[in-house]
Amino acid sequence: MSAPTPRYERAARRAQADGRIPALSVALHRADREPWVFTVGDSGNPDHPLGPGTPFRIGSVTKTFTAVLVMQARDEGLVDLDAPIGKYLDVPAHGDATVRRLLSHTAGFQREPYGDVWDTLIAPDAGRMLAELDRAERVLPNARRFHYSNLGLAVLGQMVAGLRGGTWAEILTERVLTPLGLEHTTVGRPADAAVGYLVDAYSDAARPEPPVDVGGIAPAAQLWSTAADMAKWAAFLASPEITDPAGAVLAADTVDEMRWPLTTTDESLWAAGFGLGLILVPEGKRVMHVGHDGAMPGFLAGVYGRRGGDGNPGALGCAVLGSSGTAGQTNELVHELLRLAAELDPAEIRPWRAGPPTPTAYRPVLGRWWSEGMEFVFAWHDGRLQARAAEAPAGRPPAIFEPLPDRPDVLRTVSGREAGELLRLTRDDSGAVVRMHWATYRFTRLQEGFDGGPASDGPETTNRR
Incomplete structure (x- = not known):
């Protein structure tokens, strides 16, 4: 990946400068090229300068991993997507919400666990989160509409942990991170991680944000990772048949099922949809970007793979990780880079070759x-x-x-x-x-009406019958 890299770098530099992002790390993964990784800025970590291997908080991109764990359990017969969550978890309330509705954010769960987590920055552990479900609201009727819920995905993560007999973190590492070789994706904050910042709106000051551990909400928002790891993950979500041909993590047909839109995120502006744990962003001309955005104090992330379209080499994934919690350019850049990759460095056109005759x-x-x-x-x-x-x-x-x-x-x-x-x-x-x-x-071989008469018969011929 060499010819278009100045354009990629310029787009990244522009996003970092316009968004005033202290540290930005971007990566492109594709089937026919070596990965491209680029960083610009300062990690804020005096002992670990910014580089291609610098970890960032990826926030809600974590949900895509939890969704895959749920689908693994479904494929192995441990879970029925249309069964109520109460069948698999002992919960004091809302046990009628189905697994499918929780995955697609259409179960009506309130956004966060009970309490003021973002005031105290103290999250409940898994046991307390589940025990306090009776204090959490069902803010909308089941299946009424899309309503994003960290609580819903966290409950699903704890469901998988219970079914597998381990912690969510253990199961994630064993069943997803290790098989896909995502060696730099971790539950805990690595020592060489970038510092996340709140950048002042009216000056050039930047205040470090605290690295919050979200406890029982971990399946919805806990992970740290590198741009290279996340670009590979995005490629898996777009083209598992290429990145995981043996289906070690998940069958390609199951990932395809996850990508099918179950709801739109806005009924008046169909700019994005939601499948089973995945955000779907239509790009026109039968192109879809599939993945997720992430936000945590001091960090934003965009992780998407590209489906369809001319020039797409397959397994085309992009990750943009930034150390500012307010720079929307982070989430815009991921889609720009995917478009540029297909436009400036399209897949080679394979020559047609004669094949065996039709049976x-x-x-x-x-x-x-x-x-x-x-x-x-x-x-x-x-x-x-x-x-x-x-x-x-x-x-x-x-x-x-x-x-x-x-x-x-x-x-x-x-x-x-x-x-x-x-x-x-x-x-x-x-x-x-x-x-x-x-x-x-x-x-039929000839054009006929529903009565079996040929279209060439006009009304006079038809009336004489």
Whole structure:
């Protein structure tokens, strides 16, 4: 990663200067390049100058790790996302909130645990936090709308700890940090960490903020990390099939499930959505940035991976970590750098190569078909049957089918349009496919009405029947 680095560096320097951020550390991770890491500023730690390995507080980015732990438990049959939390935790109140609603911030939990944590800077331990749930409000009805809650994710973290028989920190290290090689991501504050600051709005003064330990809320906000580690984590959230091909941490299909939007964060401005523990930021032209922002006293973080779009090399992740708790440029820069990476240093265009022929059984399916008066094109690419509307935009992914194991003429739509639905082939005595049904809608070689009559028959012909 060399040619565009002056542009990356300039963007980072501009964000640091405009945001008046004492220390800024940024990193880009991608499948086809060595990681790029850049720092600017002063760590504020006299014994440990700012460098590529300087840890920062990442705040609520921690929630993405807890969400992965929950999904691991689900995949192993320990948790049902639609079961109430009270099934897995002995809680004095709000036990009817489901795991899925807590992950998507739609359970209506108040934002913080009971008490004035941010006044006292003393957080309850896990036991007290759970014991005081009856003193915490359900500020909105279940499933009413998005309402961000540190309390909700903290409860989920303690649920996983109970199910696994350890502490949240132990389970996180064993099941996520170690398998992915995130060696510089820690629960406790490292000795070489940057100092977090409150920068005065009306002068150049900067006041150090206290490094708060959040106790039982740790699954929502506790972690420290480096930009390089977090860029790799962002790449995992965007492209687990590349960063974790064996599924040691989580199956790619499960991460895909986490990325599906369950709610918008603002009903009047659909600028961001929320999945299962993940923030989703649409960038236009079928591009999505997926990840999370983080904020703690003296620190802001933006950690996102890029999905889709021209020039995307895959496993493209970015992290921006800053030592000011008020500089919004930190959270803006992460999206700018992802855009620049795809624009200035796009993935190489791979040459097309001829592949094996379409299996005999599916050759009669290829070509143009009609349904509901609309034209569709069925094709065979990359070893699978695909379909797309003839007028679909070029960037829209096709529907992809896989035959049922014991019924080759019945295929399941595994992605794209009508995902999950069946495609049934009907053959004549010669074996030719003469008709298909997809999601129960009839597909024919000629354009027909719902009554089976050809579109070429005008009203006079139809009336004579």
